[in-house]
Amino acid sequence: MVNIKINGMPFSVPKDSTILEAARYAGIQIPTLCYLKEINAIGACRICVVEVKGARSLVAACVYPVAEGMEIITNSKKVQQARKITLELILSTHKKECLSCVRSGNCELQKLCHDFKVDDEHRYDGNNPEWPKDDSAVHMVRDDNKCILCRRCVAACAKWQGIGVIGPNERGFNTHIACAFEQNLDEVACVSCGQCIVVCPTGAIYEKDQTDEVWAALNDPSKHVVVQTAPSIRATLGEAFGMPVGTNVTGKMVAALRRIGFEKVFDTDLAADMTIVEEAHEFVERVKNGGVLPMITSCSPGWIKYCEHYHPDMIPNLSTCKSPQQMFGATVKTWYAEKMGWDKKDIVVVGVMPCTAKKFEVRRDDEDAAGSGIPDVDIALTTREIARMIDRAGIQFTELPDEEFDSPMGESTGASVIFGATGGVMEAALRTAAEWVGGKPLEQVEFTDVRGTAGVKEASYQIGDLTVNVAVASGLANAKKLLEQVKSGMKNYHFIEIMGCPGGCVNGGGQPVQPASVRNFVDLKSIRAKALYDADEAKTLRKSHENPALLTIYKEYFGEFGSHLAHRILHTSYTE
Numbered sequence: 001m002v003n004i005k006i007n008g009m010p011f012s013v014p015k016d017s018t019i020l021e022a023a024r025y026a027g028i029q030i031p032t033l034c035y036l037k038e039i040n041a042i043g044a045c046r047i048c049v050v051e052v053k054g055a056r057s058l059v060a061a062c063v064y065p066v067a068e069g070m071e072i073i074t075n076s077k078k079v080q081q082a083r084k085i086t087l088e089l090i091l092s093t094h095k096k097e098c099l100s101c102v103r104s105g106n107c108e109l110q111k112l113c114h115d116f117k118v119d120d121e122h123r124y125d126g127n128n129p130e131w132p133k134d135d136s137a138v139h140m141v142r143d144d145n146k147c148i149l150c151r152r153c154v155a156a157c158a159k160w161q162g163i164g165v166i167g168p169n170e171r172g173f174n175t176h177i178a179c180a181f182e183q184n185l186d187e188v189a190c191v192s193c194g195q196c197i198v199v200c201p202t203g204a205i206y207e208k209d210q211t212d213e214v215w216a217a218l219n220d221p222s223k224h225v226v227v228q229t230a231p232s233i234r235a236t237l238g239e240a241f242g243m244p245v246g247t248n249v250t251g252k253m254v255a256a257l258r259r260i261g262f263e264k265v266f267d268t269d270l271a272a273d274m275t276i277v278e279e280a281h282e283f284v285e286r287v288k289n290g291g292v293l294p295m296i297t298s299c300s301p302g303w304i305k306y307c308e309h310y311h312p313d314m315i316p317n318l319s320t321c322k323s324p325q326q327m328f329g330a331t332v333k334t335w336y337a338e339k340m341g342w343d344k345k346d347i348v349v350v351g352v353m354p355c356t357a358k359k360f361e362v363r364r365d366d367e368d369a370a371g372s373g374i375p376d377v378d379i380a381l382t383t384r385e386i387a388r389m390i391d392r393a394g395i396q397f398t399e400l401p402d403e404e405f406d407s408p409m410g411e412s413t414g415a416s417v418i419f420g421a422t423g424g425v426m427e428a429a430l431r432t433a434a435e436w437v438g439g440k441p442l443e444q445v446e447f448t449d450v451r452g453t454a455g456v457k458e459a460s461y462q463i464g465d466l467t468v469n470v471a472v473a474s475g476l477a478n479a480k481k482l483l484e485q486v487k488s489g490m491k492n493y494h495f496i497e498i499m500g501c502p503g504g505c506v507n508g509g510g511q512p513v514q515p516a517s518v519r520n521f522v523d524l525k526s527i528r529a530k531a532l533y534d535a536d537e538a539k540t541l542r543k544s545h546e547n548p549a550l551l552t553i554y555k556e557y558f559g560e561f562g563s564h565l566a567h568r569i570l571h572t573s574y575t576e
């Protein structure tokens, strides 16, 4: 520990802290813009400047380390003036469309301008380049006219995901963030994960909004509009309405969707249970018949795109199971359509997903089980988009009663709800595989070694006669490390779970945006995941193969797990 003074008050703080961290220990928040914990400590934006006694000029708190006896002033007139001028300079190149901007009310630049009383937005206006919007990708739009060059998106893409398809192009006033050689995003190997969106402090990057398409379907009396919600949405949607991180809002979410006007409010969790029975069946078959191992999970579309682009040699290792989102849509447009006497052409399936890559997934080839080019899922919305729909409908989310999903496709087990956290798919699959192979009920359903937010986890379990080696990775930079170890023969696994986003879907690119002031100091991934593990524990049924609705669907339609029909409707293929 070292002894320092902040604003004249003595504090003892860990010796390796930066001034930013030390101030936080002392209960003082220093504003930031470019800083992102662990991946973007570059001291570039100068918003976090503070005075240090004896230093020749103001220093950037995010990179400046504390030292014994240091005296720091975080809010002097000089500091406040410097921050205000910096904000005015940032505004001079910022497209000020604040009334209609998708981030209005949740923009870090807007909040700082308010806090520092920037009352002349045009003080330093001059001639600026105009950048064309890049809306070439299926999932997102980049508007460099709102970019403040903080480089958080560049760091997220390169360091969390190990991809690096964006970076600064040109110099000086012409500096802008784009793909190499000014290619459009749809021309490079972007995997659509959306991690760049959730770290952007302004409205420079955002998902392609499809809410108008959903409103149009809801207003069309010839359509049956069915909504499904991914496992993690219940643990995050409340944040969009000011509720604490980690609040489980399942009941209010269902109530809100019903009030928006969806004819059926169903749960993707049912299809997560279906994924598990199909995947566990596929795994057991591969082990018995000498199939390709390790088998790797296939429900994260960002991971699938990454595998196809960057590791096509591993495609035979991918499970052929469609993701739960797609299995759900395929089942609605086959079994459920028949049961309800609905024409599959009149059904609109909307997914509410934590993930921007799901917008890409719905358009993949081979995701049209009902045939005639009818997609399994019509529209994938992010958590943020459904929150905007709830707002537009005037629904008072926090005041809603708790309601239940519709039957039968709202029934699920604890195994499915943990899909939203890294390790959850593996744990769910192990619960089923262990029971099938062991031939007797599992006493202990928790596989805790695969829980937690570490980027890579591994464990070995005795299942029947086989010691099954498993690994779990989240975030594609971690996935890359793991795959390299597998390819080199350094590691020998039977089953691997990979999720594209660090921490899994709870931290997906479609989740509510938390500002850096929260993101840098609160472990969003763990707190959101805890809500899912608590939901699992509260369930009576915790193994996918015990889901009664699933058993009915197989009895009435698919037959055995892994049957020919199940393969045709619920499995998919990949392209190099």
Ligand code: HC1
Residues within 6 Å of the ligand: 229, 230, 231, 232, 233, 268, 269, 271, 272, 299, 300, 301, 323, 324, 325, 326, 353, 354, 355, 358, 419, 420, 499, 504, 505, 506, 508
């Ligand atoms: Fe996920 Fe999945 S868990 S991919 O992580 O398998 O997006 O939440 O919906 O499809 O069920 C995401 C989450 C989600 C699918 C499921």
